[in-house]
Amino acid sequence: MIRKVKGTRDILPPESRLWNAVEGTALRIFSGFGYDEIRLPLIEPTELFVRSVGEGTDIVSKEMYTFPDRKGRSLTLRPEGTAGVARAFIENGLGQRPQPLRLCYLGPMFRYEKMQRGRYRQFAQIGIEILGAAGPAADIEVIAALHTFLVELGFHDLVIVLNNLGDPEDRERFIAGLKAELRPHRDRLCADCQRRWDANPLRILDCKVPGCRKLVADTTPVAEAASDEARRHVTAVETGLASLEIPVRWAPRLVRGLDYYLRTVFEVVSPQLGEDTVICGGGRYDRLIADLGGSSVPSVGFAIGEDRLVEVLPTSFRDRALCRPEVAVLPVGEAAVPAATRLVRDLVLAGATVHTEVTGRSLKAGLKWASKLGAAVAVILGEEELATGVAVVRDLTRGEQETMPVESVVAAVTDRLCTRG
Numbered sequence: 001m002i003r004k005v006k007g008t009r010d011i012l013p014p015e016s017r018l019w020n021a022v023e024g025t026a027l028r029i030f031s032g033f034g035y036d037e038i039r040l041p042l043i044e045p046t047e048l049f050v051r052s053v054g055e056g057t058d059i060v061s062k063e064m065y066t067f068p069d070r071k072g073r074s075l076t077l078r079p080e081g082t083a084g085v086a087r088a089f090i091e092n093g094l095g096q097r098p099q100p101l102r103l104c105y106l107g108p109m110f111r112y113e114k115m116q117r118g119r120y121r122q123f124a125q126i127g128i129e130i131l132g133a134a135g136p137a138a139d140i141e142v143i144a145a146l147h148t149f150l151v152e153l154g155f156h157d158l159v160i161v162l163n164n165l166g167d168p169e170d171r172e173r174f175i176a177g178l179k180a181e182l183r184p185h186r187d188r189l190c191a192d193c194q195r196r197w198d199a200n201p202l203r204i205l206d207c208k209v210p211g212c213r214k215l216v217a218d219t220t221p222v223a224e225a226a227s228d229e230a231r232r233h234v235t236a237v238e239t240g241l242a243s244l245e246i247p248v249r250w251a252p253r254l255v256r257g258l259d260y261y262l263r264t265v266f267e268v269v270s271p272q273l274g275e276d277t278v279i280c281g282g283g284r285y286d287r288l289i290a291d292l293g294g295s296s297v298p299s300v301g302f303a304i305g306e307d308r309l310v311e312v313l314p315t316s317f318r319d320r321a322l323c324r325p326e327v328a329v330l331p332v333g334e335a336a337v338p339a340a341t342r343l344v345r346d347l348v349l350a351g352a353t354v355h356t357e358v359t360g361r362s363l364k365a366g367l368k369w370a371s372k373l374g375a376a377v378a379v380i381l382g383e384e385e386l387a388t389g390v391a392v393v394r395d396l397t398r399g400e401q402e403t404m405p406v407e408s409v410v411a412a413v414t415d416r417l418c419t420r421g
Ligand code: HAM
Pocket: 079, 080, 081, 082, 083, 111, 113, 118, 119, 120, 121, 122, 123, 124, 125, 127, 128, 129, 257, 258, 278, 279, 280, 281, 282, 283, 284, 300, 301, 302, 303, 304, 305, 306, 307, 308
């Protein structure tokens, strides 16, 4: 037997309905906020991620699926979406369009990570980016769009945490200070942090190893190194969110795992999954597009981990997404098949989900099959019914049935389905 690749998943029905419902809601809410979908390649030149996400990050240094193509060019399965958006912005001259440009995307990302609950090697993200907007209003907008989406899914307990990384110049000063504070304890840091010391010292701040956590707990927060301008920016974001009654919590050790961020960074954590399982991450990246060879396009955005989001979906949303009005149509005898097919077509167009019996089961076996599928209603069309132009509509939950003219079936069935669930 051939098995799926480690870290990938089969999303089976009916679970796949949850995914479709989440994605449909995301596209509805984000397009409402003016974010139009961009569809990007899953493979990109490796250099794109090295130069954007950063060489010293875990993603680039150990998690990318990188391979040479047949001509020896180094390609990478995208580990995230922002770099591709920035590349597409430059390559397609999107700076010529009215600014800011609002884009959203969804689809699979790939990271070679250690498998655990909520951590996969192929996972899906839903993200939005606003490109060409420097002021705090853009940060407020993306977080408000995120919050609206989460509330629409029925979440009320998710926590948005926020930090200020300052500008890259502030960060250099901060890192020098951090190293000075940690130097006396350097040999007590974990092996990963020993490597981070030179490669990516900021990441020491969000190491999950308890020993490292304790050591960094007493260091000066990164936000304190921020310039006055960066402080004003993030304070305005905080104030704006407060006036919208969007609860945010300050997270002084939050640094994020990608190098392109500056000023505002934020994450969403679920009390259900714990602080270490982040459902959404984002922030401002004003220099990314210029660093990739474009002009200066200050930008901000986020990406939600869809696998994790689906795992903690509120029951109200789950139930609505999973419970679809379902009908079984049971033609009894060959002669009833054309009339049954016509009826199926009309039911589908009226919004029902129909399962048609096509294997020649007897009426009794057909009804058993329909109940097993979870259909609420069965429509029975036999030769006798055909001759008189009627059909039998049977409520499978109550066990009652009614004979009616075929033309009345669609209305009767949809009526019954709408009152269910
Ligand atoms: P990120 O924090 O690396 O940010 O990923 C965003 C979200 O993707 C995470 O919060 C998490 O929910 C999900 N995720 C990441 N890795 C995995 C995994 N191995 N398995 C399951 N879910 C995962 C970014 O990717 C940035 N591009 C976000 C962004 C957009 N910043 C600005 N714009």
